[in-house]
Amino acid sequence: MEILIKRLSEQTKLPAYVHVTDPGISLFAALELHIEPGQRACVPVGAALAIPVGYIGLIWQQEDSSDNRGISVVSKVVDSGFRKEVVIELINISSEKAVITVGQNIAQMIIQKIEQPRLIEAEDLSEAAEDAV
Numbered sequence: 001m002e003i004l005i006k007r008l009s010e011q012t013k014l015p016a017y018v019h020v021t022d023p024g025i026s027l028f029a030a031l032e033l034h035i036e037p038g039q040r041a042c043v044p045v046g047a048a049l050a051i052p053v054g055y056i057g058l059i060w061q062q063e064d065s066s067d068n069r070g071i072s073v074v075s076k077v078v079d080s081g082f083r084k085e086v087v088i089e090l091i092n093i094s095s096e097k098a099v100i101t102v103g104q105n106i107a108q109m110i111i112q113k114i115e116q117p118r119l120i121e122a123e124d125l126s127e128a129a130e131d132a133v
Helices: none
Strands: 004-007 025-028 033-035 040-050 055-060 071-073 076-078 085-092 098-100 105-113
Touching: 025 040, 033 040, 033 085, 040 105, 055 085, 071 105, 085 098, 085 105
Parallel strands: none
Antiparallel strands: 004 040, 025 105, 033 098, 040 085, 055 076, 055 105, 071 085
16 A cells, blocks of 8 residues: 655655554644643644545554653544645643644554445344344
8 A cells, every 4th residue: 555645845744654663654743833731733744645545544642752741632533535734633731831843743643444334224223242142
């Protein structure tokens, strides 16, 4: 599988797997931002991704690092139809102002295969999984 990435600014640090063992693609801030305690901010990554049909990108918190202490990532789903700039919502859960710098690793995107089962309306759900065992 391949994912096409469109750089939206010359200064953009493109999303990448930083280490061979990383489960997620690291996403980097495209601008400097100050976030007051308890505040939320949307941080663009300066890139758009073309996730293939049948897959989704899950935005998650990076492993705890000294750069992101006190910053929490609002998890979200990026589906295969989304082709705009990826924007990460951050919350400062610390008691001090947080500074996000250009190129700072702020979140990760895990690519996951999805299934779309057929949905069937039913009047009775007595054949639940636990009943079938």
